[in-house]
Amino acid sequence: MNSFFSSILLMIFSCSVLAEPLKIGIVHFPPLFVVEGENVVGGSVVDIMEKTLKHASLDYRLLSYPAKRAYVSLGTGIIDLHGGLKRNINYHNQVIYSKNPITSIELRIHGFGDTPIPTSMAELRGTQLGLIRGFNYGGKLKTLTDSENEKYVTIIDSHSSALLMLQNGRIDFLLDYKSPIDSALKNSPMPGIRHTILEKLDLYFVLNKNRPNALEIMTLIEASFKSLFPDHSIGKTE
Numbered sequence: 686m687n688s689f690f691s692s693i694l695l696m697i698f699s700c701s702v703l704a705e706p707l708k709i710g711i712v713h714f715p716p717l718f719v720v721e722g723e724n725v726v727g728g729s730v731v732d733i734m735e736k737t738l739k740h741a742s743l744d745y746r747l748l749s750y751p752a753k754r755a756y757v758s759l760g761t762g763i764i765d766l767h768g769g770l771k772r773n774i775n776y777h778n779q780v781i782y783s784k785n786p787i788t789s790i791e792l793r794i795h796g797f798g799d800t801p802i803p804t805s806m807a808e809l810r811g812t813q814l815g816l817i818r819g820f821n822y823g824g825k826l827k828t829l830t831d832s833e834n835e836k837y838v839t840i841i842d843s844h845s846s847a848l849l850m851l852q853n854g855r856i857d858f859l860l861d862y863k864s865p866i867d868s869a870l871k872n873s874p875m876p877g878i879r880h881t882i883l884e885k886l887d888l889y890f891v892l893n894k895n896r897p898n899a900l901e902i903m904t905l906i907e908a909s910f911k912s913l914f915p916d917h918s919i920g921k922t923e
Contacts, residue, residue: 704897706744709734710755710764712819715868717788717888718768720749730768730888733787733914737890741909743902752819759893767891772824781894783907786887791863792822793880797851802881803858810834815847815856822860823886829860845869848878 713720717730725731725747738745748764753775758764760776768787771777794809796802803809806828814829816822818840822829830838839856841847844865850856852875860883870878890910892903 706746707738707766707896707902708764709745709747709766710750710758711747712750712752712755712767714862715865717790717864723749725749730787733910734766734768734890736913737906737910740913741905743905743909752817754819756819756821759891762893762895765893765896768888769891770821770823770886770888773821774824774827775821776891776893779893779895780891781899781903782892783890783903783910785907785910786889787910789885789887791885792883793861793863793866794883795848795851795859795861795866795878795880796857797854797875797877797879800857802879804881804883806883809858809860811837813837813839813855813857815839815841815850815859815861817844817847817861818842823884845873848873848875851878 711718711720711725711728711731715728717728719726719728719731731747735745735747745766750758750764755764755767756769756773756775759767759769760779762779767776769776771782794803803812806825809829811834814837816826816829816838820826839850841850844861847856847859847861848866848869851859866880890903890906892899892906896902
């Protein structure tokens with residue numbers, strides 16, 4: 686089927702399944718998702734999501750949220766759609782995921798200076814560890830903040846603050862993602878910051894399953910994404 690007829694079918698189907706605009710929760714995660722104050726200003730994954738939804742003729746609104754609030758709001762249906770990880774306990778049982786990922790992100794353990802950096806989650810236990818507020822780390826948060834280990838954990842509000850704490854020795858290690866850390870270091874270089882790669886995680890379209898016509902909406906999103914990005918390799922450069 687050629688792209689012209691595919692676009693016509695997407696438009697016809699979208700008119701029949703969407704009663705009101707999709708509410709999309711966006712979390713500041715530069716350069717993939719960029720939020721300034723209460724405004725969503727862009728980002729590479731935001732661009733992909735917008736192109737996909739426009740091509741599917743699906744109306745939407747971009748809404749900025751702190752991470753934890755976005756995840757909870759997706760689970761309760763306050764927002765409809767998010768670009769996120771699987772296994773987040775705040776929404777996992779209340780959503781459906783796209784079959785293909787939008788992109789992938791790299792989870793790293795960061796250290797400073799010559800201190801050997803752990804290469805596994807088990808090695809992080811018992812260390813003075815910095816975590817970013819609101820992040821679930823692909824389901825790994827619970828293993829690091831149980832009753833035995835929570836006394837070693839410091840929850841930090843921003844990536845730049847976390848890097849400063851690491852540099853100043855207030856934490857031993859920082860668990861964070863490549864994209865926002867690289868963005869922070871681009872603005873304020875810190876010689877001596879080092880890392881090991883823990884794993885790569887895929888980001889998906891995540892849709893609240895209780896949204897009316899959720900399965901049909903996800904079908905439209907997947908068809909549109911496949912039409913625009915047939916090799917599904919967008920963003921897999923980390």
